[in-house]
């Protein structure tokens with residue numbers, strides 16, 4: 001297999017297969033198993049480690065994901081922001097800090113699920129596969145930030161055009177083919193996670209319970225020993 005064919009497979013074929021699976025299966029699962037559209041909380045089984053894992057993980061992953069989305073949607077604004085070295089430095093350091101926060105949270109999630117027998121009992125194979133994929137993805141992300149710094153710049157300049165080329169159905173893998181292998185793996189795994197998304201508890205991302213922000217607080221009372 002030539003390098004060209006290999007790139008076509010990894011950065012054109014695979015992304016489209018994953019995106020098609022994502023769209024078809026999220027809709028199919030929503031229509032056939034809407035009650036399973038949840039993060040399947042395990043907070044009632046164990047709450048302390050839960051707090052110290054789930055909260056940092058979500059702060060980290062939401063901010064890091066928002067950063068990726070911004071560089072994809074408004075790459076020019078990011079490049080303009082970066083024209084000032086201090087602003088570029090602030091962006092770089094913040095992104096790395098939230099990357100580490102995600103990583104710590106992710107390790108906490110896995111340690112909790114392995115260490116607590118009740119939580120382990122409700123953890124299924126798809127959870128373990130998901131946690132492994134997310135852990136590898138976060139490790140890759142943090143490694144890229146450490147070994148290939150100033151990502152906000154090169155992402156906006158080279159990866160955003162590749163991603164747009166995929167979404168506009170004019171795929172051009174040349175942008176990504178010249179990237180270091182850590183970056184390529186991060187891109188490939190991102191599409192794999194998107195394809196795996198509808199089969200996991202990640203579907204909760206699509207059904208955010210927004211009314212929680214303004215509904216009245218709810219008191220839960222235990223009538224027996226916990």
Ligand code: HEM
Pocket residue numbers: 039040041042043054058061062065109113201202204205208209
């Ligand atoms: C869109 C905003 C999001 C909201 C409101 C949200 C909310 C939640 C909630 C309420 C839980 C259940 C925690 C529990 O009680 O056990 C949860 C779990 C989880 N979330 Fe999110 N989430 C969001 C985004 C994300 C994103 C972007 C990811 C990763 C890409 C993610 C990954 C996870 C994972 C892996 C769990 C399972 C943790 C565990 O139980 O071990 N979430 N989320």
